[in-house]
Amino acid sequence: MNVFVTGHRGYIGAxxxxxxxxxxxxxxxxxxxxxxxxGWEPVVPPDRELVKDTRAIEVSDLDGFDCVMHLAAISNDPMGALDPxxxxxxxxxxxxxLARLAKQAGIPRFLFxxxxxxxxxxxxLDLDENDPLNPLTAYAQSKIETETAVSELADDTFSPVFLRNATAFGHSPMLRIDLVVNNLLGSALAYGEIRIKSDGTPWRPLIHCRDIARAFIALAEAPKDVVHNRAINVGDNAQNxxxxxxxxxxxxxxxSATVAYTGEVGSDPRDYxxxxxxxNRLLPDFKLQYDLxxxxxELHRKMVEHGFSKADFEGPQFVRLKTLEGRMDRIS
Structure with a gap:
C-alpha cells in the first residue's frame, strides 16, 4: 500500500x-x-515527509494514496481543555x-x-459500540462529532473506519508520561511514590501504543465489507x-515505592x-502483543536504562501539555 499518515512523529505514529x-x-x-x-530514541523516518499543519493539507498532497491513517490531534483531555x-x-x-479531501482524491480507505x-x-460496565456515548471533555466530544460527520461521507468508493482506542501506554521512541500507566510508573521512579490523583476506583481499558499501530495496519488490510464505516473499540477485554x-x-x-492518593481530581468522572x-469478531487473527x-x-526497563529522573518527570520533554503551552503560537 501507499499510505498517508498524519501525526507520524507522535507517540503512536512513531x-x-x-x-x-x-x-x-x-x-x-x-x-x-x-x-x-x-524524542526519546531515534525514530524510523517515512519515505517522504511533509512538515505541515493538517489544516493546510490540500487535495494535491493526497494524490495516489491507498489509505489515510489520521492520527494528528490535540491528543488528550488536559490538552483539549487548554483551548476547547x-x-x-x-x-x-x-x-x-481531510476526509473530504481524501474522498475527492479517490483514496478508498480512511482510518480515524x-x-x-x-x-x-x-x-x-462492559460498554460496546452500541452503548450510549457520554463525553465529558472537548477532546472526547470532538472525536464523536468527527465520527458522525465522516460517516456520512461513506459510499462505494470511500470507506472510513473509526478506531475507538483504549487508553494507550508503554514505550515509544516519542515517549509520553501524561498517560495513566506511564505517569504512575514515572512518578514511582521520580519520587519513590505512586501518585494516584483520584481515589483509584475508575476503570480504564488499556492498550500498548504499538498494538494500536498494529491495529491500524490490520484494519487497513481488512476486506472492505468487514470494516466499512464501522466504529470499533480497539483493545482487549482482559485489559480493563x-x-x-x-x-x-x-x-x-x-x-520500595509507596502509594499516595493525592485527591487532586477528587472522584474522577471518567469511568468506563x-x-x-x-x-475480535471482525479480525479474529488480530491479537495484542502486549498486556499490562x-x-x-518493558517501559520500566527502558526508563531505568535512560536514567529517568525527577527532572524528566517534571520537565516538558515527556509531558505534551507543558510543551504545547510554550508553543501555542504555532497552532493558534
Missing amino acids: HLIDLLKQGGHTVTGCDLNLFEGC KLTFDINRDASIR AGSCSVYGKGTK YQVKDVGDQVRRLIP RVKFDLL VSGME
Whole structure:
C-alpha cells in the first residue's frame, strides 16, 4: 500500500511508521513537528515527509494514496481543555476536511484515531459500540462529532473506519508520561511514590501504543465489507483495569515505592470498562502483543536504562501539555 499518515512523529505514529516500513508499505508522513525535541530514541523516518499543519493539507498532497491513517490531534483531555475552540478546530473540523479531501482524491480507505474516552462516565460496565456515548471533555466530544460527520461521507468508493482506542501506554521512541500507566510508573521512579490523583476506583481499558499501530495496519488490510464505516473499540477485554490495579503493578516493579492518593481530581468522572468483542469478531487473527504486565516491564526497563529522573518527570520533554503551552503560537 501507499499510505498517508498524519501525526507520524507522535507517540503512536512513531511505531506506525516503523511497522508500515517493516511490512513493505510506502509511507508519507505529515506532521507539524509541534513536539520537536521531545524524542526519546531515534525514530524510523517515512519515505517522504511533509512538515505541515493538517489544516493546510490540500487535495494535491493526497494524490495516489491507498489509505489515510489520521492520527494528528490535540491528543488528550488536559490538552483539549487548554483551548476547547482550538481542539474542535484541529480535532474535528480539520479531520472532517481531510476526509473530504481524501474522498475527492479517490483514496478508498480512511482510518480515524478515535478514543474509548467517548464513553466518558459509563452508564454500565462492559460498554460496546452500541452503548450510549457520554463525553465529558472537548477532546472526547470532538472525536464523536468527527465520527458522525465522516460517516456520512461513506459510499462505494470511500470507506472510513473509526478506531475507538483504549487508553494507550508503554514505550515509544516519542515517549509520553501524561498517560495513566506511564505517569504512575514515572512518578514511582521520580519520587519513590505512586501518585494516584483520584481515589483509584475508575476503570480504564488499556492498550500498548504499538498494538494500536498494529491495529491500524490490520484494519487497513481488512476486506472492505468487514470494516466499512464501522466504529470499533480497539483493545482487549482482559485489559480493563481500575487505576488502583495499575498502582499495584507499579509496586510489583518498584517494591520500595509507596502509594499516595493525592485527591487532586477528587472522584474522577471518567469511568468506563469496555468490551472488544466486535474487534475480535471482525479480525479474529488480530491479537495484542502486549498486556499490562509485559508492557510495563518493558517501559520500566527502558526508563531505568535512560536514567529517568525527577527532572524528566517534571520537565516538558515527556509531558505534551507543558510543551504545547510554550508553543501555542504555532497552532493558534
